[in-house]
Each structure stands twice: as C-alpha cells, then as structure tokens.
Amino acid sequence: MADTYNIGIAGLGTVGVGVIDILNRHGDLLAKRAGRPVAVRAVSARDRHRDRGVDISGYDWCDDPVALARRDDLDLIVELIGGSDGPALALAQACLEGGRAFVTANKALMAYHGADLAVLADRMDAPLAYEAAVAGGIPVIKALKEGLAGNEISHISGILNGTCNYILTKMEEDRRDFGDVLAEAQQLGYAEADPTFDIDGHDSAHKAVILAMLAFHAVPAVDTAPVVGIRALDTVDIDYARELGYKIKLLGTARRTEDGIEVCVHPAMVPLDHALAGVRDATNAVMIQGDAVGETVYIGPGAGRGPTASAVVGDIIDIVRGHTSPALGRAAHDLPAMVPLDDAQRFANFYIRLRVNDAVGVVAEVAQLLSDADVSIDGLLQRGRAAKGGVYLVITTHATTEARAADVVAALDKLDNILEPPALLRIEA
Template sequence: MTHPLRLGIAGLGTVGTGLVKLVQTNADLIAARAGRPVEIVAVCARSRTRNRGVDISAYAWEDDPVALARRDDVDVVVELMGGENGPAKALTEAAIDAGKDVVSANKALLALYGQALAEAAEAKGVALRFEAAVAGGIPVIKSLMEGLAGNRITRIKGVMNGTCNYILTRMEDAGLPYDTVFEEANQLGFLEADPTLDVGGIDAAHKLALLAAIGFGVQPNFDAIELGGIEKISIEDIRAAADLGLRIKLLGVAQMTGRGLEQSMTPCLVPSDSPLGQLKGGTNMVVIEGDAVEQIVLRGPGAGEGPTASAVMGDVIDIARGLRLPVFGQPANSLAQAVAARATASKPFYLRMGLIDKPGALAKVAEALGLAGVSINRMRQYGHADTRAPVLVITHKTTRDAIEHAVALSLKTGVVVGEPVALAIEED
C-alpha cells in the first residue's frame, strides 16, 4: 500500500492552514509512519486569494465544498469549515455518499447530527473521524475509544473550552469583574462570532456529547446535557471560592448513575490544588474513569493552529494506516438512546445569597434549607458595606433538585436580595 493518500481540505482558516503547513513540513516523517505519502490534492475556502502564509498553488481549487467532496482524486475529505449546518453538513454528507473517508473538526455538526452521519458512514463503509473536535491537541478520543476500550467507563469530566477557562482564570488572577474580562477576551479574538457558544457552555457541551457517546455507548445527544454558562459568575463568587480552597471551572461531567447517564456542562467548584483546579488559561483537561484503569488525566492545548492540526493529522494517518472503526467505537445502530436525565448524583453544593441586614434573616434561610432537606456543612457571613449581607453556604452532599427546592424556599422568606448562586462542588 504505497500509493499516496490524497486529501481534499475544506476550510483554510487557522486549522486548515495549520494542516497544510504540517503536511508540507513533516512530509517525510508522515510517509514513514503512515507507510505511504500523504498529499493534498484539492482545497476549498471562502477566499482564494487571502494570504495565509502557505503556498497552496500546487493544489486544485474548488469554490464549492460539495464539488470538492466528489472529486475522483480525493481519498479523504477533511472538513475544517465549522458550523453546525449549511455547507459543512452538505459537504460531509456528500463525501460519505461519494464513498470518501472523512476527517472532521466540527464538534457542533457531530454533536447534533453525529448519529445520522455515523449510520451513513457505516452503511457506506467509510471512516468518519473527529479527534480535533474535542480538546484540541489532546488525543482524548483515541484514548477513550481505543486505549481504554476494555473498560466500563464510569465517569468523564473535563474542562473543554479554553475561552471560558481563560476568562475565569483571568478574573481570579487580576481581580477583575466578568464583563471586563469578557471584553478583553473579545479584543484578543478568543471568542466565537456568537460568544454564547463559548460562555454559554454550548461549544463545550458539544464536545461532552461526543465523549459521552464513545464512553457510554449512547447516541450523541446534545439536548440531554444540563447546560449552564459562566455569564453569572461574579468576582464575588471567585473570591469566596478561593477563600474555601476552591476554584470555579466550566466543567463537563458525564457519569453513569443508578438512574442512567447524567451529563452536565455547568460552572462547578473544584479543589484549587487538584489537577482541574490548577488548570490555567486556554489549556484543556479531560479526566476519564473506568472500572479497570481507575483514573487517567489528559492535559494539553485546547485550540490553536498547531495542536488542532496535530489532531487532524493523527486521524489522517490512522486512515492511511488502514484503521477502520465504527464512528463512536461500536456500531451506530447499537448505540443506546441518551435521555435527558435529571441529575440525581449526590454532591456538595456552594450557595451564595445576599440577605437583608435584619435580625433573624440568617435563621430564616437556614430553616428553608432544612425544610428542603439540605444539610449545612459550613456557613459564612461576610462583613459588608451596604445593606446586603453576603452569606455563603457549603452543603453536605445533596441533589440539584433539593438545592433548587432550597433556593425556592429561601426566596419565599423575603429576606434574600438578588439572585442566589448555586454551584455543584466536584471534589474528587
């Protein structure tokens, strides 16, 4: 098998450009490892003339992604355009239909349409690989789908959106409020065109849906994920957490409980000195737990030209080497439904409320928590300059339902000012 593997690349943004550079720079090394040369034969992007710092003159140009997907001289279609619908979807479907292997970095497309695409790819006998869609350069999909394939996976946790982690880290380090750091991140070009994808947790939840599908043998189901963004995290919360030896992270958790698979992507508190707690800036981390392996922690750059191109290239080399796997690690038609399970896993919670500064206010809230069956582990009331007394509660292990009930009862007492903040604490 020494004939070249021929790539058609759709999308020449940061990742596409990085892939072109990698194919050009490491051609000899890639050929030695793949057992055959890997070549680019055709590309497709919005602008043909933009200066990208790489020479693409040797490659055929296509204006239409679907035409690229159908080219006879293309073996593998690499989809780096992004977008959950539109041209990326049309291209991917056309490529599968034309019997081409596909490598994709498109988390949104796969999280939303992955099941149908997997069924189509498996029916056609083509590969559909997406290492670059989750956690940038970290080979997390390969580790989970292949390296840990002997394990019954029990939990997957992770920080998978570098922008949110940058914002939270920067708020703590510089003592700045959310809005200021959000604007900073915007100026630095860290945010998606629609920033809700980042700060609303959507992008990270797309990634979690893909990992959960592989780890737990379910159809990827974005809608089954309990979703919460970081927009409501205040500098007060960050300081209070630090005071307790905790840090706030936008944390994805997929875990098998007695009532089925629970998936959430929400701001959580983790110990400051844990691997997750120490994660700074745009770095990603995924923690995988299985019945045999215990716990594996994978850490690396979550985005960027080089790291993402590295992940794409890993998939391309797999295909060149002849690796053929079901898209999510077992046949798509054998995947179970992932239903939206209300979180029943029992965890400690962090609860911050502002109380009116009157005698008995604290007692009323404590009573409300008790009525909801929420037991208090630690409580702190902070000094304050205005009429609002900030109160912090760390509960014993309880459920999100109980916490929401406790918050509702607290609000009914009439002593709570503003909106309470309730965050789960992921201790281990």
C-alpha cells in the first residue's frame, strides 16, 4: 500500500471530533477505499487542554490554525472552525496558495468567498471540497457536480435548515406557538442559544447561494438575496395551510427564470403531494430539477456530528484517491456575477391571511382593493370567529409579482376593517 496520507484538522468541536472519530473507527476500511492509510498529523483549536472525548495526544498541536498551512508534512487540511472570515478564510487562502488540498464544512466561508477560493484552487491545481457545507450528510454537492453534470438545471428547492424544519414540524403537529417550540428546541440542543442565524433564514441563504453557484455557474451576492425566516409565522396560518392542502416549509430556492436567476429564502406553502412536504423534524431535503433527468430528491440528516463528519470524510477519501472535480463544477475564473432579480421580476402565487371586522361589505372592500391592484383571486375562505376578535379571511392569488403582492398587503393593512398586519406567504407550485 502507498505511503500514509497526512492531514491536519483546524477546529475540534462537534464536527472536528466527529471526523477524528470516523478516521479512528474506520482506519482499515478507509485505507482500503482510499488506496493508502489516512492519518491525522496535526490539529488546531483554541483551548489545548479541553477534554474533547477523543485522544489527541498523538497529534502535533498548533495554536495558530494558519500554521497548519505552513507545514510541509501535511497533504490536506480540513477547516472546521466556522465563520466567513477570520482564521477560516486565512487558512483556506494559505492552504490553497500553497497548492495544498483543502476541505471545509463552512457554508458561510463558501457562500461569501467560495468563488474566489475556487479561482485560487483552479490556479494552484489544489483540490477544494465542501460537501458538508450544504445539507450536512446528504451528498448533494456531489450530485450537482458529478451525477447531474449532463443536465441544464432549472430549479433547486430545499429544506436546508434542520432547526427551522424541526420548529415548523412541532408547530404543525403539536399546534404550539413559535416561541414555545423554539424554547424547547434550545433546551434539547436543536437550536443555538442565539438562534437568529437559523430562524431568520441566513443559514439557508448561504446554502442556497452555494447551490446556485454550482447549478448556474454565476456568483450571487449573498447579501442581495431576499431572505425571510420563520419568526413571524402564526399557527393560524399553519392551520389554514393544512385546510387548503399545504404544509409550510422554509425553502431555500435557486431558480432559472426568463429574467435571470432567482435566489431566495422564504417560508412557503408546499402542496401535500410535493416531495418536500413530508420532510419532518430536523431532516433536510433538496429537490433538483434537471432537463434530462427530471426531478430528483435527496433527503437525510442535514447536521450533527456523524452526518457532517461523514460528508467531510467522503471529501477526504475522494481527494486521497485523486478523484477531484473543479470546485464549482467548471473553471471558476470567468464566472459572471449574478444580477439579482427585483421584486417586479419575481413571480408566485400568494396566500394572504387577514383578520377583519365581521361587518357587511368587508369582503367586497378587500376584493375591490385586490382587483384595483390587478391581483387576481384564486380562492377565498372565511371561517368562524377569531379568538382575538373579528374573523379570518384567507385569500389565495393567481401568479403575480412579489412587488404587487407586497403593495396589496401594504394597502390592505391601511384599511380600517383590518385588525392586524396581514400575513403573506408564497405558494410553491
């Protein structure tokens, strides 16, 4: 068997320890699969003395993670620190500039700097792999780069954040409020102490941006993608969704349209027979539509020690085998910047839910306002009395633009008969 392949690991938290655990447990199996033994040589984290539940005494310790990139005895470096900049970016750059293979699980790093790092990796002929950055244990990057390489991709839609899907599942199945379920998710360790990044959709946005780069070979600006999280969702809307034949899911979407590429994150009403509707709890799922293959769906655990480390080790084995493909699925030096679509170019069917005074003429007033705004009503529903007073009025629209839908909701909100700000959700086709 060939010489040992030596790796360095920066970051020994949830994922870093998971990677060491797999390499320890499956050493022989992985050596056979890779064609040579794979060994950790050096590691870096902040606290040298922390008990991590795995024995790291046999590895060289580096206080500075970037120092790993300066060592001649390492063939590959794994970055599991996190953050879009700081030591993660410095390590990625130093590693690739030195022509060394680089593996990361860091979605923020790849969303903000993936295109530049891919150019550097191409120039230095250094492998750059990041399977764990999107949907954790599900090999969706590999699917896009390799298995589906013969397709023109038209649409990707995914449940990309397990915390949000867990909260939405509990809100729906147990009929509990968002705040209540979030508190429980934090207690159980499903949600971070500061859950903002997950529940406001930013984590999903990073992943959607990475998928868009791979599928459409253009570079979206992360901060221009429209992002709406699940914080404002009311159980009333989850109940109406069920009544209308939908589930509400937080979707990260990348779609080719006539006007350009749409990249966005929003809670959406997903039809019950849609492949993503039945995905429960913290599970992730990604639907990819290709012109030759049609619709393909990938489902599995999107986070956690084992699943994420599984994806990282898969990347390591690929590189040891010499099986690498361009980081973004093609040469990265001439990828155009993606021009974000504006609200008048983004079309959808919408769900609008109003709490209104139970008075004669209110429905007509609402319908007239929608008609004046050129928003066509597909369905209208009114049920019983709202516990908070008044009645709920639910409208579904035919396809219209985000701009028109937002304008109409703003205008509705100004009517005297509207008792609380309207809820607006996209309906997934």
